[in-house]
Amino acid sequence: MNHFISFEGIDGCGKSTQLQLTAQWLRQKGHQVLTTRQPGGTDLGKEIRHLLLDERFSPIPETELLLFLADRTEHVKRVIQPALQRGEWVLCDRYTDSTFAYQLAARPLAEQDLLPLLHFAQLGYEPSQTMWLDLDVEQAMLRTQQREEQQNRLDKEKQSFHAAVLKGFQQRAQSHPQRMQRIDANGDSQTVQQRIRDLLI
Numbered sequence: 001m002n003h004f005i006s007f008e009g010i011d012g013c014g015k016s017t018q019l020q021l022t023a024q025w026l027r028q029k030g031h032q033v034l035t036t037r038q039p040g041g042t043d044l045g046k047e048i049r050h051l052l053l054d055e056r057f058s059p060i061p062e063t064e065l066l067l068f069l070a071d072r073t074e075h076v077k078r079v080i081q082p083a084l085q086r087g088e089w090v091l092c093d094r095y096t097d098s099t100f101a102y103q104l105a106a107r108p109l110a111e112q113d114l115l116p117l118l119h120f121a122q123l124g125y126e127p128s129q130t131m132w133l134d135l136d137v138e139q140a141m142l143r144t145q146q147r148e149e150q151q152n153r154l155d156k157e158k159q160s161f162h163a164a165v166l167k168g169f170q171q172r173a174q175s176h177p178q179r180m181q182r183i184d185a186n187g188d189s190q191t192v193q194q195r196i197r198d199l200l201i
């Protein structure tokens, strides 16, 4: 069985920290673990990430969607597939659920027509488990504002946008109840980490 785990949630939910803590724990248990992210998990993907998050550009929703999908196909083929074939655990910071939440739920795109495209971009690779870190929008926005690194184009979207993204994750979790685990992302990082470990044991 593949151990392909994605971490999802709105900006500021704490998923990147939780992904790293989970990787440390799995390595201590003797597993080979690859940590990676979307967008930006390949050399080409890093360039795509710059294009997507740079405030100089404001792509139309269709272009934005296609850039995220281009990043994903490249990443699946060159990074995720080989690691899974080597028998490693793959922990990926964001995957298709993010595209559903950000591009289909929060932007004015016709969802039904585009779902096959999201499916295509995964090249047949669906996470075996998804940790969705659920945090309310006010808390999450507060956390991103307190970060030292500069906020990117999507971090700076309005509260109503982040609320629509959160709704997108809720919908997605309802339609994929086996794969998507809802993690309460309130509390300190060790408390949240324990919730994740309890689900992985």
Ligand code: TYD
Binding pocket: 011, 012, 016, 037, 038, 039, 068, 093, 094, 095, 096, 098, 099, 100, 102, 103, 152, 154, 155
């Ligand atoms: P992320 O790396 O989580 O941001 P950071 O580490 O800077 O907080 O993700 C970058 C942004 O890309 C984030 O706002 C979510 C967005 N995104 C989409 O809109 N669609 C997608 O398919 C993916 C993978 C990310």
